[in-house]
Amino acid sequence: MPSRHPPRNLAPSRPTGLTGIGARSSDDSLLPICWVGGSSRGTGAAPRDIFTVCAACCGWAPSYWGDAAVVQDHLRGTLGGYQYLPTNFVQCLANITNGCTGVLDCYGLTPKGSADTCGTCIGNAAVICHADGSYLWDCTKAGGTCQAGDCQVPGHPPCDLATFQEGCDPTGRPVHCDDHVYTGPTCADFGLQCTSNLGATGCDGTGASCVTETSYFDIPYTGVSCNGNVLDACVLSKRALLDCSCFGQGFSCQTAQGASFCGAASECDPKSYPKSCDGDSVVFCNAGKLVHVACADLGFTKGCASSAKMGCTP
Numbered sequence: 001m002p003s004r005h006p007p008r009n010l011a012p013s014r015p016t017g018l019t020g021i022g023a024r025s026s027d028d029s030l031l032p033i034c035w036v037g038g039s040s041r042g043t044g045a046a047p048r049d050i051f052t053v054c055a056a057c058c059g060w061a062p063s064y065w066g067d068a069a070v071v072q073d074h075l076r077g078t079l080g081g082y083q084y085l086p087t088n089f090v091q092c093l094a095n096i097t098n099g100c101t102g103v104l105d106c107y108g109l110t111p112k113g114s115a116d117t118c119g120t121c122i123g124n125a126a127v128i129c130h131a132d133g134s135y136l137w138d139c140t141k142a143g144g145t146c147q148a149g150d151c152q153v154p155g156h157p158p159c160d161l162a163t164f165q166e167g168c169d170p171t172g173r174p175v176h177c178d179d180h181v182y183t184g185p186t187c188a189d190f191g192l193q194c195t196s197n198l199g200a201t202g203c204d205g206t207g208a209s210c211v212t213e214t215s216y217f218d219i220p221y222t223g224v225s226c227n228g229n230v231l232d233a234c235v236l237s238k239r240a241l242l243d244c245s246c247f248g249q250g251f252s253c254q255t256a257q258g259a260s261f262c263g264a265a266s267e268c269d270p271k272s273y274p275k276s277c278d279g280d281s282v283v284f285c286n287a288g289k290l291v292h293v294a295c296a297d298l299g300f301t302k303g304c305a306s307s308a309k310m311g312c313t314p
Contacts, residue, residue, distance in 0.1 A: 108141025
């Protein structure tokens with residue numbers, strides 16, 4: 001099923017003794033490591049603002065999708081190849097103009113019927129029943145097939161979070177369980193190392209020890225200071241320097257409201273800036289840039305609602 005667990009932002013402390021990113025060879029001397037060896041840069045700002053303004057208000061989508069900072073976490077997950085299922089979800093949203101119908105179609109979700117039995121397959125759709133929602137998930141959207149009431153996706157077998165043993169694969173990529181198995185970035189491409197530390201597996205810095213919240217799959221875009229285009233950050237448990245150009249097209253190290261981060265502007269802090277309504281538009285911070293989005297442009301005709309699920313009203 002689509003992941004139900006929100007990525008968690010890191011809260012870096014001020015460390016000492018830096019390590020950082022460099023080039024791998026003379027041929028790569030002008031390229032950040034994250035561009036070398038097949039890894040891809042982050043997608044940066046959402047290609048379609050609907051991902052932030054109302055993915056949460058459409059009934060079956062998890063509520064955390066409504067938070068702009070978490071949206072960026074999801075997008076940053078593409079660094080080095082990590083993506084939630086369905087892997088083309090963000091790209092699908094880029095073309096939506098029909099509101100919740102389009103959001104749910106990108107997920108591949110439809111309402112569960114009263115006669116539908118949990119844990120079974122209806123055609124290629126899995127009947128998923130959870131405390132946070134029951135629905136049919138079209139396995140085709142995830143590139144898989146329905147077997148025994150779950151989507152079997154190549155490279156992402158189902159797993160049990162209670163029994164799964166996290167770790168690092170032979171190429172130095174963190175492997176996690178979140179209903180399905182996910183493999184994270186190639187840590188070395190960012191000057192980092194894959195470790196299991198304090199119960200968390202992920203890309204870790206290589207400098208002095210520091211304290212953060214538990215990492216969740218990806219590499220943080222928040223830190224404590226900028227040095228040119230390099231972000232000084234605490235990554236999992238140790239210091240590191242991160243090249244902001246690795247996080248998105250045109251990204252650089254920014255400082256806003258006392259916070260430093262990799263982004264596209266310094267108009268706001270994407271981690272802490274609250275969404276709000278401006279008439280029938282949603283205002284939010286996207287990669288450091290204040291963005292106004294007209295709900296009608298995305299297919300929502302009832303304007304913007306100030307509520308726990310702040311955003312466009314379906």
